[in-house]
């Protein structure tokens with residue numbers, strides 16, 4: 734794409750790095766911003782820069798947070814001994830939107846995937862094991878994407894916890910195998926949580 738200004742071209746190139754944004758969409762967004770008031774564009778860019786530099790992760794569950802503890806971990810009306818284990822923050826948002834879960838979360842930060850070079854040591858698995866031990870956690874609910882990597886991760890964590898008196902369950906298979914949790918509709922995801930199964934029933 735040949736543009737008459739290198740400033741414009743730089744901005745378009747930056748927008749085009751975002752997922753799902755091609756060069757044409759990037760140009761449309763940049764031209765829209767050019768029409769806006771300079772103060773509004775500054776507010777826009779400041780919000781992004783501030784988010785990136787100041788955002789924190791909850792020390793307990795690794796959810797995104799403004800404070801050391803996220804709102805969910807700090808909420809005493811939620812069941813602190815029931816932990817839903819998820820791959821990433823988008824999954825927390827998806828489950829919160831179902832309004833069917835009143836426990837807390839643990840964000841692994843990924844999933845065990847040897848082909849992609851992701852091993853257990855790169856994820857927040859040790860922290861989860863410590864949490865289960867220290868907080869006398871009563872139930873872990875795995876809400877991972879239903880695929881081979883998800884099953885491998887569940888199996889690995891289950892083995893690390895097998896001597897502890899913690900019930901381990903997974904959300905039911907309401908979601909298609911190979912599908913992705915974040916794209917499931919709220920009813921399917923909510924029902925999957927309600928009908929969760931003991932992990933030994935399906936991880937073999």
Ligand SMILES: [Zn+2]
Nearest residue numbers: 791794803806
């Ligand atoms: Zn938290």
